[in-house]
Amino acid sequence: DIQMTQSPSTLSASVGDRVTITCRTSQNINDWLAWYQQKPGKAPKLLIYAASRSESGVPSRFSGSGSGTEFTLTISSLQPDDFATYYCHQYNRNFGGGTKVEIK
Amino acid sequence: EVQLVESGGGLVQPGGSLRLSCAASGFRFSGYWMSWVRQAPGKGPEWVANIKEDGSAQNYVDSVRGRFTISRDNAQNSLYLQMNSLRDEDTAVYYCVRNEAWGQGTVVTVSS
Numbered sequence: 001d002i003q004m005t006q007s008p009s010t011l012s013a014s015v016g017d018r019v020t021i022t023c024r025t026s027q028n029i030n031d032w033l034a035w036y037q038q039k040p041g042k043a044p045k046l047l048i049y050a051a052s053r054s055e056s057g058v059p060s061r062f063s064g065s066g067s068g069t070e071f072t073l074t075i076s077s078l079q080p081d082d083f084a085t086y087y088c089h090q091y092n093r094n095f096g097g098g099t100k101v102e103i104k
Numbered sequence: 105e106v107q108l109v110e111s112g113g114g115l116v117q118p119g120g121s122l123r124l125s126c127a128a129s130g131f132r133f134s135g136y137w138m139s140w141v142r143q144a145p146g147k148g149p150e151w152v153a154n155i156k157e158d159g160s161a162q163n164y165v166d167s168v169r170g171r172f173t174i175s176r177d178n179a180q181n182s183l184y185l186q187m188n189s190l191r192d193e194d195t196a197v198y199y200c201v202r203n204e205a206w207g208q209g210t211v212v213t214v215s216s
Binding site: 032034036038043044046049050055085087089091092093094095097098 | 143151199201203208
């Protein structure tokens with residue numbers, strides 16, 4: 001079974017900060033990874049698919065990179081609407097443990 | 105456009121059974137692994153089970169193995185999840201998933 005390690009679990013940041021979240025897998029998953037944003041009481045919202053492709057309508061400040069076993073979600077300039085929990089997801093398999101982005 | 109539409113959720117007593125269905129459209133269903141993902145109240149999403157394109161292989165999270173069965177009918181473009189011996193902790197929204205595409209979910213509540 002492929003293990004997903006997402007870090008950090010919590011991140012305190014200010015509006016305008018550059019934020020980076022990392023997801024590492026125990027085996028090579030090529031680019032079969034997606035990133036989601038979730039707010040309380042809502043379904044997960046797709047941000048990035050195939051590791052680096054932006055979903056239509058997602059602000060350009062969100063970007064994804066990586067392949068193989070290490071992946072990164074970057075928010076270039078954090079906005080008030082971005083305070084939420086973020087998850088990485090290996091296609092058709094496990095999720096990372098989540099990163100809660102909080103206001104500093 | 106990929107569409108995944110779940111149905112079959114509801115309220116069931118502990119120990120009971122439910123069968124979830126997912127109607128897929130907008131893509132070649134038989135060409136993809138498919139999954140069920142669930143999210144319990146206040147928790148993160150959890151992968152539950154997946155099934156190979158031709159149905160010849162299935163995988164399950166440990167907590168449901170032996171109780172849940174995933175299956176598919178490629179002729180009907182449909183995915184299923186048979187859930188037996190349901191427990192309180194199976195209460196969640198259940199989603200049909202193809203890679204990064206999700207349905208809207210169906211709510212399963214296990215309670216006496």
